Amino acid sequence: MRLPVFDIYAEILKNKSGLSITSDKSYLLESRLAPIAKAWDFASVEAMGTDLQFSSNHKLIEEIVDAMTTNETFFFRDTKPFDIFKNVVMPYMAQAREAQRQLKIWSAAASSGQEPYSLAMILKDAGTPWSGWNLDFLATDISASILEQAKLGRYSQFEVQRGLPIQMLMNHFKQDGDRWNLNDDIKNMIRFDAFNLLDNPSKFGVFDVIFCRNVLIYFDAETKTQVFKKLANQLAPDGFLFLGGAETVLGLTDEFKPYPNQRGLYVRADSVHLKNA
Amino acid sequence: MTTCLIVDDSRVVRKVARRILEDLNFACREAEDGVFACKACEEEMPDMILLDWNMPNMSGIEFLEALRKMPGGDTPKVVFCTTENDMNYIQRAIQAGANEYIMKPFDNEIIVSKLTQIGLIDY
Ligand SMILES: C[S@@+](CC[C@H](N)C(=O)[O-])C[C@H]1O[C@@H](n2cnc3c(N)ncnc32)[C@H](O)[C@@H]1O
Numbered sequence: 001m002r003l004p005v006f007d008i009y010a011e012i013l014k015n016k017s018g019l020s021i022t023s024d025k026s027y028l029l030e031s032r033l034a035p036i037a038k039a040w041d042f043a044s045v046e047a048m049g050t051d052l053q054f055s056s057n058h059k060l061i062e063e064i065v066d067a068m069t070t071n072e073t074f075f076f077r078d079t080k081p082f083d084i085f086k087n088v089v090m091p092y093m094a095q096a097r098e099a100q101r102q103l104k105i106w107s108a109a110a111s112s113g114q115e116p117y118s119l120a121m122i123l124k125d126a127g128t129p130w131s132g133w134n135l136d137f138l139a140t141d142i143s144a145s146i147l148e149q150a151k152l153g154r155y156s157q158f159e160v161q162r163g164l165p166i167q168m169l170m171n172h173f174k175q176d177g178d179r180w181n182l183n184d185d186i187k188n189m190i191r192f193d194a195f196n197l198l199d200n201p202s203k204f205g206v207f208d209v210i211f212c213r214n215v216l217i218y219f220d221a222e223t224k225t226q227v228f229k230k231l232a233n234q235l236a237p238d239g240f241l242f243l244g245g246a247e248t249v250l251g252l253t254d255e256f257k258p259y260p261n262q263r264g265l266y267v268r269a270d271s272v273h274l275k276n277a
Numbered sequence: 278m279t280t281c282l283i284v285d286d287s288r289v290v291r292k293v294a295r296r297i298l299e300d301l302n303f304a305c306r307e308a309e310d311g312v313f314a315c316k317a318c319e320e321e322m323p324d325m326i327l328l329d330w331n332m333p334n335m336s337g338i339e340f341l342e343a344l345r346k347m348p349g350g351d352t353p354k355v356v357f358c359t360t361e362n363d364m365n366y367i368q369r370a371i372q373a374g375a376n377e378y379i380m381k382p383f384d385n386e387i388i389v390s391k392l393t394q395i396g397l398i399d400y
Contacts, residue, residue: 161379175364
């Protein structure tokens with residue numbers, strides 16, 4: 001692919017989704033976009049790129065962004081963050097929000113739903129501490145098509161075996177041929193909505209817990225810094241932010257600090273959690 | 278080293294499982310049905326048992342029921358690994374004292390994930 005055409009794609013991806021690609025990923029563009037170019041009757045990926053310079057076909061651009069983003073996810077990914085949610089975050093919030101009895105959680109790159117559903121199962125299984133509470137659980141992603149899948153709550157045998165403990169499968173899923181359907185009581189705990197992390201999330205209000213895992217790794221430093229700023233604005237002063245295993249705030253923002261001794265857990269720099277520690 | 282007994286009547290499956298588990302630093306022994314597995318456990322209780330369901334002589338579920346009655350037989354973590362993927366089978370296995378359940382086909386990611394769940398490998 002000629003470099004100018006590569007640059008057109010790189011710019012579209014960065015502007016539309018934050019995704020940052022370098023020219024050594026040229027083959028990836030080719031292979032992932034070839035089916036789209038074909039479906040839209042372009043002679044090649046290169047021809048499609050040249051055309052995009054002069055038009056802004058939203059539907060086509062959405063398909064391109066969708067094809068280039070990684071949706072890989074699984075239930076209880078990395079295990080540890082979910083243990084931390086259960087053993088550190090939930091006990092704190094059960095006390096700190098006792099008066100309002102409201103808890104707001106946001107899964108900000110929810111993909112096909114495994115992350116928010118894992119949290120929903122933990123909350124459900126914890127039972128009584130939350131009875132009578134208003135649990136407001138929002139799950140968003142840039143991709144409308146992956147969110148449709150998430151809403152279905154329908155998973156393959158392979159997907160339900162990656163990370164999901166067997167007891168949870170027994171308690172919260174119904175078998176349907178070779179698929180496993182999540183029970184409605186878990187599905188109904190979550191509100192799915194399309195949202196681009198580059199946009200302004202203030203309409204969602206302030207959250208007690210934000211999961212933003214394994215999405216910032218695809219952004220360049222400047223974009224990460226911008227997103228951290230937005231997330232900080234949407235997080236309660238004593239709230240918690242979870243990042244992915246390969247993600248950090250170090251050198252990118254002063255808004256957040258690592259929570260001592262809990263990998264992947266971050267709090268606001270002015271948080272009470274740091275004063276107590 | 279964590280010890281493991283692989284119980285499956287298929288040599289190929291035992292070999293695949295063994296390779297994955299040895300990569301995870303488990304010391305493996307093999308048994309080709311429930312009867313051999315009982316003998317292996319009488320000799321030495323493993324920390325973990327990877328267990329097929331359908332086998333000649335003594336099935337996985339019969340073995341599990343026998344194991345849990347043996348002296349020291351409550352200690353090994355038992356992970357079923359079988360083509361039986363019906364919820365009824367899963368429930369029966371868990372009731373009989375299985376700790377986890379893998380539906381074949383499996384790969385090393387699934388094994389790692391399940392062993393993490395039951396605390397046999399650290400995350
Ligand atoms: C690798 S998945 C991570 C899923 C889950 N959080 C996890 O850790 O397993 C990344 C997700 O981020 C989404 N994504 C990419 N860019 C985004 C953006 N600018 N705004 C919102 N979501 C985005 C993708 O559509 C994809 O579903």
